[in-house]
Amino acid sequence: MTRLVELLVAGVSLGAIYALIAVGFVVVYKGTRVINFAQGSMLLLGGYVVATLSPDIGFWPAVVAGAAASGLAAVVVRVLMSWSSTDDHMVLTIVTIGVDVVLATELIRRIGPRLLTMGDPWGDDVLNLGPVTVPQARIAATVTAALLLAAFFAVFAFTDWGVTMRAAADDPETASLMGIRLGRVATSSWLLGGALAAVAGVYLAAFPSAGLDSHAGVVALGAVPAVILGGLDSLHGAVIGAVVIGLVEALANGYGAELSFLGRGFGSVAPFLVMAAVLLWRPSGLFGTRELTRV
Amino acid sequence: MSSAWSREWPAPRRVASAAAVLVMLAPPFYLDGYWLLIGILAMSAAVGAIGLNLLVGSAGQLSLAHGFFIAVGAYTYCFAAGESEGVGGGVDVVGLNLPPLVAAVVAIGAAGLAGLLFSPVASRIRGIYLGLASLALVVLGQHVLFNAATVTGGFNGRPVPDLTVSGFELSGDDPALNLLQVPFGERERMWYVALACLCGASLFAVRLLAGRPGRALALVRDNEIAAAAMGIPVARHKRAVFVLSSLYAGLAGVLLALAFHRVVPEYFGLALSVDYLAMVVIGGLGSVFGSVVGAAVVTALPLLLSRYSSQLPLLAQPGESGVDAGVAARFLYGAVVVALLLSEPGGLVAVVTRLRRRPTPPPPRPPQQPTPRPGSAKDLATKGEAT
Amino acid sequence: MTAAGAIALHDVTLRFGGVSALDGVSFEVEPGTIHGLVGPNGAGKSSCLNVISGVYRPTSGTAWYGEHELTRLPPHRIAALGVGRTFQNLAQSGRQTVLENLMMARHHLTRSGFVTSGLGLPRARREEREHRARVCEIAEFLGLGDRVDTPTGVLPYGDRKRVEIARAVALEPSLLLLDEPVAGMDAEESAVIARTVRRLRDGLGLTVILIEHDVPLVMQLAERVTVLDFGKVLADGTPEQVRTHPDVVRAYLGAEAEPGDEPGGLRDGGTSR
Numbered sequence: 001m002t003r004l005v006e007l008l009v010a011g012v013s014l015g016a017i018y019a020l021i022a023v024g025f026v027v028v029y030k031g032t033r034v035i036n037f038a039q040g041s042m043l044l045l046g047g048y049v050v051a052t053l054s055p056d057i058g059f060w061p062a063v064v065a066g067a068a069a070s071g072l073a074a075v076v077v078r079v080l081m082s083w084s085s086t087d088d089h090m091v092l093t094i095v096t097i098g099v100d101v102v103l104a105t106e107l108i109r110r111i112g113p114r115l116l117t118m119g120d121p122w123g124d125d126v127l128n129l130g131p132v133t134v135p136q137a138r139i140a141a142t143v144t145a146a147l148l149l150a151a152f153f154a155v156f157a158f159t160d161w162g163v164t165m166r167a168a169a170d171d172p173e174t175a176s177l178m179g180i181r182l183g184r185v186a187t188s189s190w191l192l193g194g195a196l197a198a199v200a201g202v203y204l205a206a207f208p209s210a211g212l213d214s215h216a217g218v219v220a221l222g223a224v225p226a227v228i229l230g231g232l233d234s235l236h237g238a239v240i241g242a243v244v245i246g247l248v249e250a251l252a253n254g255y256g257a258e259l260s261f262l263g264r265g266f267g268s269v270a271p272f273l274v275m276a277a278v279l280l281w282r283p284s285g286l287f288g289t290r291e292l293t294r295v
Numbered sequence: 296m297s298s299a300w301s302r303e304w305p306a307p308r309r310v311a312s313a314a315a316v317l318v319m320l321a322p323p324f325y326l327d328g329y330w331l332l333i334g335i336l337a338m339s340a341a342v343g344a345i346g347l348n349l350l351v352g353s354a355g356q357l358s359l360a361h362g363f364f365i366a367v368g369a370y371t372y373c374f375a376a377g378e379s380e381g382v383g384g385g386v387d388v389v390g391l392n393l394p395p396l397v398a399a400v401v402a403i404g405a406a407g408l409a410g411l412l413f414s415p416v417a418s419r420i421r422g423i424y425l426g427l428a429s430l431a432l433v434v435l436g437q438h439v440l441f442n443a444a445t446v447t448g449g450f451n452g453r454p455v456p457d458l459t460v461s462g463f464e465l466s467g468d469d470p471a472l473n474l475l476q477v478p479f480g481e482r483e484r485m486w487y488v489a490l491a492c493l494c495g496a497s498l499f500a501v502r503l504l505a506g507r508p509g510r511a512l513a514l515v516r517d518n519e520i521a522a523a524a525m526g527i528p529v530a531r532h533k534r535a536v537f538v539l540s541s542l543y544a545g546l547a548g549v550l551l552a553l554a555f556h557r558v559v560p561e562y563f564g565l566a567l568s569v570d571y572l573a574m575v576v577i578g579g580l581g582s583v584f585g586s587v588v589g590a591a592v593v594t595a596l597p598l599l600l601s602r603y604s605s606q607l608p609l610l611a612q613p614g615e616s617g618v619d620a621g622v623a624a625r626f627l628y629g630a631v632v633v634a635l636l637l638s639e640p641g642g643l644v645a646v647v648t649r650l651r652r653r654p655t656p657p658p659p660r661p662p663q664q665p666t667p668r669p670g671s672a673k674d675l676a677t678k679g680e681a682t
Numbered sequence: 683m684t685a686a687g688a689i690a691l692h693d694v695t696l697r698f699g700g701v702s703a704l705d706g707v708s709f710e711v712e713p714g715t716i717h718g719l720v721g722p723n724g725a726g727k728s729s730c731l732n733v734i735s736g737v738y739r740p741t742s743g744t745a746w747y748g749e750h751e752l753t754r755l756p757p758h759r760i761a762a763l764g765v766g767r768t769f770q771n772l773a774q775s776g777r778q779t780v781l782e783n784l785m786m787a788r789h790h791l792t793r794s795g796f797v798t799s800g801l802g803l804p805r806a807r808r809e810e811r812e813h814r815a816r817v818c819e820i821a822e823f824l825g826l827g828d829r830v831d832t833p834t835g836v837l838p839y840g841d842r843k844r845v846e847i848a849r850a851v852a853l854e855p856s857l858l859l860l861d862e863p864v865a866g867m868d869a870e871e872s873a874v875i876a877r878t879v880r881r882l883r884d885g886l887g888l889t890v891i892l893i894e895h896d897v898p899l900v901m902q903l904a905e906r907v908t909v910l911d912f913g914k915v916l917a918d919g920t921p922e923q924v925r926t927h928p929d930v931v932r933a934y935l936g937a938e939a940e941p942g943d944e945p946g947g948l949r950d951g952g953t954s955r
Binding site: 033034035037080081083084085086088089090091092093094095097098099100101102105106109218221224225227228232262263264265266269272273275276279280283284 | 565
């Protein structure tokens with residue numbers, strides 16, 4: 001029973017991190033109709049900046065710097081795309097794949113075989129709630145993610161920027177005719193996507209692994225099932241999907257011994273089975289917009 | 296009447312292709328094993344790239360699962376043609392011990408079957424979305440390759456049986472053969488195997504694109520609704536091109552396996568899929584010839600850079616810190632992908648065409664009656680009956 | 683169920699979220715006639731075509747083409763029944779030539795599949811030859827004969843509109859759905875297209891449903907007209923009947939209009955959009 005509770009906590013906190021990444025995907029998609037395949041390397045960039053700067057300027061300032069760095073990288077990508085001779089979204093999506101290759105290659109080279117520490121204040125400390133042991137890092141991740149996402153949703157629902165975003169996402173043509181600067185919406189959505197990825201990177205470095213290594217970008221891929229489950233154009237779906245996926249992964253990992261017949265490392269693969277099932281049954285995801293036409 | 300293939304394959308280009316094939320018959324007599332291997336790998340990759348280009352460039356469906364289907368082809372060949380044996384590290388694998396040629400066909404079929412199973416997903420979601428969805432195949436595929444050790448050999452993989460036809464090894468050195476005083480060993484033979492496969496694969500793709508299916512795919516890519524309104528069954532075409540693409544990948548997988556002599560799971564990951572995407576982009580989306588060019592570039596670049604890294608100023612040697620050949624190659628083609636897509640999505644092929652700037656003369660038109668003005672009743676009277 | 687070749691909409695309602703694009707729309711089109719569909723922007727005219735051609739499934743109601751219930755069929759099967767259409771926003775493959783775009787409409791008339799085409803079998807080659815010849819004739823008929831090998835993306839707007847029509851004709855339709863075929867054209871070009879439409883109907887025995895903002899053109903060309911507004915049918919009859927129908931007059935001129943007033947918009951083709 002204790003074990004189950006601990007796994008649930010682990011699942012929710014993992015889901016919180018995935019939620020940051022997933023929301024980043026969805027925001028960029030809603031803003032520009034492009035899938036940002038460079039999200040993983042932006043996460044890695046953010047984490048790398050934090051790890052490099054935190055000994056000098058302290059943890060929280062470093063986090064801000066990391067988020068800014070990733071946000072800036074995202075904006076650069078978005079500006080590059082605006083120079084494109086085509087607005088074919090598939091072509092632009094492949095551009096993000098190219099960016100990912102370049103960015104990831106450089107970061108992996110710099111990180112090398114090292115395991116980077118973030119200099120975070122919670123370290124390996126645990127909190128004991130009765131019989132249940134919870135690493136503080138996980139609590140920090142969940143709280144931070146919850147706060148950030150709550151702020152984000154509030155901004156999205158109640159501010160001018162949020163309304164502008166939603167209008168542009170729903171009907172870019174009309175929005176543009178109404179004076180909404182689609183370019184600005186696009187840039188801000190990329191900025192946000194990048195920043196969220198960086199914060200996620202900081203916490204990913206805390207757990208499941210003990211530091212940031214060169215594979216962190218790939219771990220970010222674990223958020224993709226969340227996006228598919230929730231629906232590519234649904235922010236709420238992204239969060240809900242992320243929590244579900246986090247739970248699935250934590251439980252599959254936790255019961256790994258019992259599930260060993262499914263292969264080693266099944267935990268990180270289980271979400272993709274869920275993803276495949278969703279694709280076969282309801283491709284637009286739980287909360288995504290169903291296609292209207294019957295083609 | 297302008298020939299059916301006049302756009303993808305105008306007469307001058309057909310002549311050039313035929314000439315190129317003739318030229319490609321020569322290298323085994325002149326080049327050494329290292330260069331032949333690059334050529335074999337490039338030609339095998341080209342087969343895969345053509346398949347991916349049909350899916351991504353011609354039909355507008357983004358896929359990152361190409362590495363998965365290549366793996367299916369490679370591993371199925373090993374399983375079908377191989378023996379049940381120990382492969383080291385305490386791992387025993389099973390094999391069906393089929394004749395290699397049969398096994399190769401089975402392998403390609405298996406890749407196609409895998410494509411068929413996933414194709415309903417491909418047909419029901421948008422092109423870009425498929426890119427995300429295809430990640431599931433890569434991840435799940437990697438998991439199976441690493442864990443289903445009795446079939447795949449697990450972490451260390453398994454050896455690749457030779458392609459032996461009637462006792463003659465096509466991917467090996469036995470029996471010894473000398474042609475025109477050149478010893479024809481494994482590399483020389485595989486060169487022609489790969490070349491033959493590439494020629495067949497290209498011809499099929501070119502014809503397909505120039506004909507009815509190619510047009511249908513183009514409209515499916517450019518405007519699905521219009522395609523349906525023109526009588527094109529959109530979902531069926533998306534499924535069909537996905538299966539076709541996976542068949543090409545299966546063939547590429549067999550060829551690569553024969554060239555490497557061993558298959559290991561690590562090779563068939565996401566990076567491989569990204570490599571093929573790069574080939575397709577660099578060569579030119581939607582162009583068969585571009586796929587070949589792109590495959591050659593992406594395959595040869597890292598190998599050439601590492602061979603000559605000691606002579607190139609900026610590159611670090613293995614063991615030194617800094618940018619080594621492998622990293623440099625990845626940088627280069629990542630950057631080229633971005634640069635090309637932003638400026639010329641038609642890839643290198645389109646860049647070259649633009650540079651040449653020679654306007655292609657319109658193909659000769661059929662002898663016609665004097666152009667009637669639109670709406671002339673005479674024209675309708677002679678042509679008119681509706682079906 | 684309708685008479686052979688007749689088109690009918692029975693109480694078709696089409697809702698998107700909270701908006702009703704069509705609300706209980708019913709009308710019939712006699713085979714072999716040119717039927718106009720007019721109304722202000724957003725009235726639901728294109729939605730009618732989309733329901734008929736199968737792109738949208740109505741929330742309720744049915745559409746029929748002879749004995750075929752269109753609302754049950756996917757778009758490509760409806761096209762195979764002989765329903766050809768144009769799109770307001772020019773749904774062509776810009777990178778492909780005029781000829782290739784027209785050939786796309788021959789899909790349901792040809793059979794070469796992936797394997798036959800890929801292997802270059804004689805059947806595939808023969809089909810290509812025959813259908814290219816036919817499609818070239820159609821291109822000639824629409825004044826595109828000297829541009830068949832030009833990619834449509836580089837053609838001027840008027841030519842691209844012609845390609846839309848030519849493509850619909852290349853499908854060998856028995857029913858032709860035209861969505862604003864002369865939008866953006868000057869008077870002379872419009873007249874040519876109008877003549878072409880009439881000739882197509884006369885020569886091929888087509889039924890034509892024509893959406894246009896160029897109201898004089900519709901009035902002159904169509905035998906019957908249906909007027910839509912806010913997704914509802916306002917009037918349905920001959921051009922004369924519709925022109926003087928009080929609801930129509932009100933919709934175009936406002937509530938103070940007297941019956942007997944002729945709405946200027948209906949007489950001299952107001953600016954579209």
